[in-house]
Amino acid sequence: MGILRMGYAHVRVTDLAEAKHHYANTLGLYETHSEDGKVFFKGWDEWDHHSLVLEEGGVGVVKYGFKVEKPEDIDEIEKKGQQFGLTMERMSAGENAEVSDGIRFTTPSDHVFEVYHSQTLIGTEVGTHNPEAFPRHLVGVGVPGLDHSLILAEDVRTMENMLTEVFGFYATERVQTDLNDDDAHYIATWMTSNNQIHQIAVLEGPQSKLHHVAFKLQDWAEVGHAGDLFTMDDVPIDIGPTRHGITRGQTIYFFDPAGNRNEVFAGGYLAYPDRPTVKWTPDQIAKGIFYHAREINERFTTVST
């Protein structure tokens, strides 16, 4: 079965207390654990121990964790990674709190990816026995969980090849200089392993950088409500509420108290591996990114952490 989903994002923040306030009280994530300068969070509709780790000191992303279905999947991905030319390192259970053993490697984009097969099961906040539709006392936006991340890489095509060959991902959408894949230079790619429209996206830019980490919402109404709360909490808005042409998702980009870009993301159509990849040409990229303004703001390609 391979990769189930992006299970966690581990992000650096300059001030842990301010960051905790943002992720817990504005976004409404649940703190599940803390240890030496790190805090662990999950959303109300997530069942595993955590999906976000904050670490004090610096900005940007430390690493991502991808969850596979079975321990044997780890061996398979390790083999495919070695075939691709990656250096795969084994990690033991407990190197990440409440996370199983697995593998760790550095991507061609200089990001650290970990692959694991289990995390301590906590359960969703509504449980599995005759559950209510949502927890009654959500805080702030009350995001149900982590959705996806966009990272930057000098060579997008190599990242797409890696994610295809090693993770079994496929591209749902892509920005490319020519509609013929062989002649094209890839500017950005949106990739997944299942029906989620994207789990990870890669945009051309400086190595090892984070563009944003996104959290799920249901629909326009929830995105608008989140925007109202960002005003109340003086969260800097990058853009939105608006729609992405790419993925059709509804969105707000905003910044956490360390300057890492966050997103609330709703909608997006169901992805299937046999659905032809949607291709955007560079002259239409502005409509692809911000469907209403049809202009890329000056921050989209220049601001990252």
Next chain:
Amino acid sequence: MPNLTIHPTGEVVYLEPGETVLGGLYKAGYAYTIGCRRGGCAICKVDVLDGEFSYDHPVADSVISEQERTDGTCLSCRAVPDSDVTIEMRDSCLRLVNPFLRQINEKARLRAEALASTTTKE
């Protein structure tokens, strides 16, 4: 309290105590290229030619290098002047986008200066 002078135009903007360079400029009706406004993206750097400032939050080493901590580089969203300062923009151009806010700022500066001179006389 601190006055911020913009080189080379010589325009002067009045900042409230504790206000950041970015916050003060925007409150006075100016705009320039800024990003996260939280010290993470490094895009709002300006140069401080004269005067002292300090950062009101920890700033990541990946944003301000060791050399930049002493060469006058100023991450404007986190920099709070400790004295009157003179700044110069880098690639980004400073634009006056709200003349009404500029007028309010000008009056606040003149009031503060009048108050300061009265206090000195006494």
